[in-house]
Amino acid sequence: MQEQGFDYRxxxxxxxxxxxFQKGLQSIQMRxxxxxxxxxAELRDIEELRRKAKEVRIHAVQNLxxxxxxxxxxxxxxxxxxxxxxxxxxxxxxxxxxxxxxxxKKVVKGKSMVGEEIGINHFLESHGITPVETDLGEFIIQLxxxxxxxxxxxxxHKSKEQIGRLFQEKLKAPYTHIPEELTMIARRTLxxxxxxxxxxxxxxxxxxxxxxxxxxxxxxxxxxFSITIPKVHVVIMGMERIVWSLRxxxxxxxxxxxxxxxxxxxxxxxxxxxxxxxxxxxxFYVLILDNGRSKIAKDPDFKExxxxxxxxxxxxxxxxxxxxxxxxxxxxxxxxxGAVLNPLLFGIERYKDLFFGETLCGACKDxxxxxxxxxxxxxxxxxxxxxxxxxxxxKPKKDLEYLAIKGFEYYxxxxxxxxxxxxxINLIRRDNT
Amino acid sequence: xxxxxxxxxxxxxxxxxxxLHVEVLRPKTQPCCGLVAFNAGYxxxxxxxxxxFISTFWDQEYPIVIPSGSCAAMVRHHYKSLFKAEPLWxxxxxxxxxxTFELTEFLSTRMEFPLSLRMEGRVLFHPSCQALRLxxxxxxxxxxxxxxxxxxxxxxxxxxxxxxxxxxxxxxFHLKYPEISKAMRDSKLELMERQDPQIIVGIDMGCLLHxxxxxxxxxxxxxxxxxxxxxxxxxx
Numbered sequence: 001m002q003e004q005g006f007d008y009r010x011x012x013x014x015x016x017x018x019x020x021f022q023k024g025l026q027s028i029q030m031r032x033x034x035x036x037x038x039x040x041a042e043l044r045d046i047e048e049l050r051r052k053a054k055e056v057r058i059h060a061v062q063n064l065x066x067x068x069x070x071x072x073x074x075x076x077x078x079x080x081x082x083x084x085x086x087x088x089x090x091x092x093x094x095x096x097x098x099x100x101x102x103x104x105k106k107v108v109k110g111k112s113m114v115g116e117e118i119g120i121n122h123f124l125e126s127h128g129i130t131p132v133e134t135d136l137g138e139f140i141i142q143l144x145x146x147x148x149x150x151x152x153x154x155x156x157h158k159s160k161e162q163i164g165r166l167f168q169e170k171l172k173a174p175y176t177h178i179p180e181e182l183t184m185i186a187r188r189t190l191x192x193x194x195x196x197x198x199x200x201x202x203x204x205x206x207x208x209x210x211x212x213x214x215x216x217x218x219x220x221x222x223x224x225f226s227i228t229i230p231k232v233h234v235v236i237m238g239m240e241r242i243v244w245s246l247r248x249x250x251x252x253x254x255x256x257x258x259x260x261x262x263x264x265x266x267x268x269x270x271x272x273x274x275x276x277x278x279x280x281x282x283x284f285y286v287l288i289l290d291n292g293r294s295k296i297a298k299d300p301d302f303k304e305x306x307x308x309x310x311x312x313x314x315x316x317x318x319x320x321x322x323x324x325x326x327x328x329x330x331x332x333x334x335x336x337x338g339a340v341l342n343p344l345l346f347g348i349e350r351y352k353d354l355f356f357g358e359t360l361c362g363a364c365k366d367x368x369x370x371x372x373x374x375x376x377x378x379x380x381x382x383x384x385x386x387x388x389x390x391x392x393x394x395k396p397k398k399d400l401e402y403l404a405i406k407g408f409e410y411y412x413x414x415x416x417x418x419x420x421x422x423x424x425i426n427l428i429r430r431d432n433t
Numbered sequence: 434x435x436x437x438x439x440x441x442x443x444x445x446x447x448x449x450x451x452x453l454h455v456e457v458l459r460p461k462t463q464p465c466c467g468l469v470a471f472n473a474g475y476x477x478x479x480x481x482x483x484x485x486f487i488s489t490f491w492d493q494e495y496p497i498v499i500p501s502g503s504c505a506a507m508v509r510h511h512y513k514s515l516f517k518a519e520p521l522w523x524x525x526x527x528x529x530x531x532x533t534f535e536l537t538e539f540l541s542t543r544m545e546f547p548l549s550l551r552m553e554g555r556v557l558f559h560p561s562c563q564a565l566r567l568x569x570x571x572x573x574x575x576x577x578x579x580x581x582x583x584x585x586x587x588x589x590x591x592x593x594x595x596x597x598x599x600x601x602x603x604x605x606f607h608l609k610y611p612e613i614s615k616a617m618r619d620s621k622l623e624l625m626e627r628q629d630p631q632i633i634v635g636i637d638m639g640c641l642l643h644x645x646x647x648x649x650x651x652x653x654x655x656x657x658x659x660x661x662x663x664x665x666x667x668x669x
Contacts, residue, residue, distance in 0.1 A: 009610065015618045319599040323616040357610050359603030359617075360472070361562035378512070382474030401605075405470045409478050412465050413485070 001400025006330030008353035015325040025155040033316035035262035054370040057307035067209040074212025080284040091118045104198040111135035112203030116332040124231035132193045143170045149326035151312040200226035204237035213273035219267045235286045240306040248422035255369035259311035334365035336374045355381040446500040446661040468507040472604045502564025502637040505535040510567045541573040550581040552667035557630040558591040561637035587628040602643040604649045618647045
């Protein structure tokens with residue numbers, strides 16, 4: 001799901017001029033970004049844990065075939081089914097087949113970025129199936145018909161007053177701007193939806209290959225409702241979101257809780273698989289999406305980005321994201337991780353502003369639980385865009401900037417010209433500063 | 434970059450080092466490290482520039498002192514990735530990296546400080562991201578500042594809230610995305626102004642000029658100084 005006609009600069013400016021958005025961004029960065037670093041510091045062996053976690057994830061990315069084959073076998077042995085989808089369209093088709101098989105009319109959904117990639121909501125609606133977002137932030141975004149502005153806090157750009165008016169209009173609820181009351185309104189509305197739904201769709205924090213199970217993490221309890229009440233559970237996962245053992249999953253969970261929401265442990269952790277439904281006609285499906293990931297996995301410069309566990313910590317510290325918010329990134333993913341992922345998944349040329357529009361300050365790499373080298377990858381994207389890259393059909397750019405830099409390189413060879421030019425620059429500078 | 438943007442810094446650095454009894458040699462041609470080309474994505478051009486830089490300096494034994502965190506980080510950090518597939522150059526890069534220092538690093542790790550320093554003023558320090566994160570320069574500038582008698586550290590030991598946040602300069606970034614860059618800069622300045630400093634001191638002229646423009650727009654009286662300038666003034 002890509003946004004049509006997206007304009008990084010324009011969206012960035014809109015966010016900068018929106019005081020409510022700025023307040024939300026500042027609040028999430030001041031509260032969670034900072035606290036995450038404090039939570040890390042509580043663990044004596046934190047750097048060792050981070051190193052191990054990275055090793056675990058990189059091993060998975062390098063051996064995806066083996067991990068996914070075992071995972072699929074285990075799920076099928078226990079009576080579940082696994083589908084592989086090459087791209088969003090084939091994922092939509094598979095989803096529709098499953099929904100039709102079980103005669104699904106209403107779906108409750110947990111928050112999922114891969115779901116955004118597939119464009120589930122719009123697609124299901126167009127086929128007469130009602131999707132209901134159950135994560136509070138996503139629920140608000142769905143009512144407002146907007147897009148998430150943060151991986152974990154999709155509605156941080158909205159004020160409690162805006163949400164109050166939205167609930168008043170869309171849910172016919174009496175106006176309030178008290179967070180607890182707003183939450184109760186959402187809760188009452190959602191409670192009914194859970195009981196009416198025929199299918200629960202969730203994302204996947206991590207699949208556990210050797211167990212044929214998935215680990216799902218939430219703070220609102222909506223995931224547990226989504227996977228226990230409806231007869232059918234469909235897990236949608238990016239093909240890289242997998243580890244081998246439960247032990248590895250738990251190691252990553254420790255880091256994920258701290259990184260995502262500065263918690264020592266997330267409120268609800270569910271480890272689920274096939275054959276665990278109470279009702280006889282219960283069913284468990286896993287839909288695994290490639291959508292360009294297998295290409296990234298083979299790319300030595302970029303495979304590291306697939307070790308990402310989508311904690312969103314880099315969004316909570318990035319000074320650029322802190323000003324422009326998630327909408328400017330124009331795709332499914334936002335923040336530093338989005339600046340690498342959106343170009344790789346949806347087009348380097350199209351998303352060029354994302355990797356040029358970052359300062360490479362390195363705060364993302366510092367806070368990332370796996371120390372993923374986002375600045376290095378942003379630079380490599382710049383190189384491929386400017387110098388050309390056959391595999392992605394990118395032509396070299398001999399633009400004005402190239403001429404300027406080439407000219408600069410040339411003049412710096414000759415001392416007299418060099419001195420003249422530097423002196424001139426300095427003269428101009430002094431006038432302006 | 435120091436030479437391109439702000440010539441007085443070169444002079445200040447030189448004078449400061451000479452006062453500290455360091456013999457300063459400056460090559461006839463002052464090659465640029467190539468960071469600007471690298472940052473723009475033109476790695477091949479950056480490589481040409483890097484080769485010239487390496488060839489100028491590598492067969493000498495003297496330490497190379499750079500009064501700019503980002504240029505020093507280019508030489509020490511990015512050269513390694515630029516030449517990772519070329520063993521011949523890679524070796525030179527590793528030798529060179531060991532001899533390359535950012536100014537405050539050089540001053541605090543390589544020598545006793547013979548000058549007596551005195552200066553009045555409420556001072557805040559602005560760390561540069563490349564120096565902070567790629568070169569791990571945390572304490573050196575703070576320790577140097579602490580040696581100046583009469584100076585008044587504001588904030589938490591010369592550091593304001595959000596001290597390690599990027600100021601929005603980002604090299605070419607501030608030219609390509611001026612609105613975002615400005616918004617970042619202004620947030621940074623707001624946090625700094627809360628501490629009511631008289632001087633903001635830093636170790637990277639790029640960031641400093643960027644902050645200076647912001648302060649000018651706000652008609653602020655806060656002075657912006659490079660560490661070399663400040664130490665020179667304090668040593669008088």
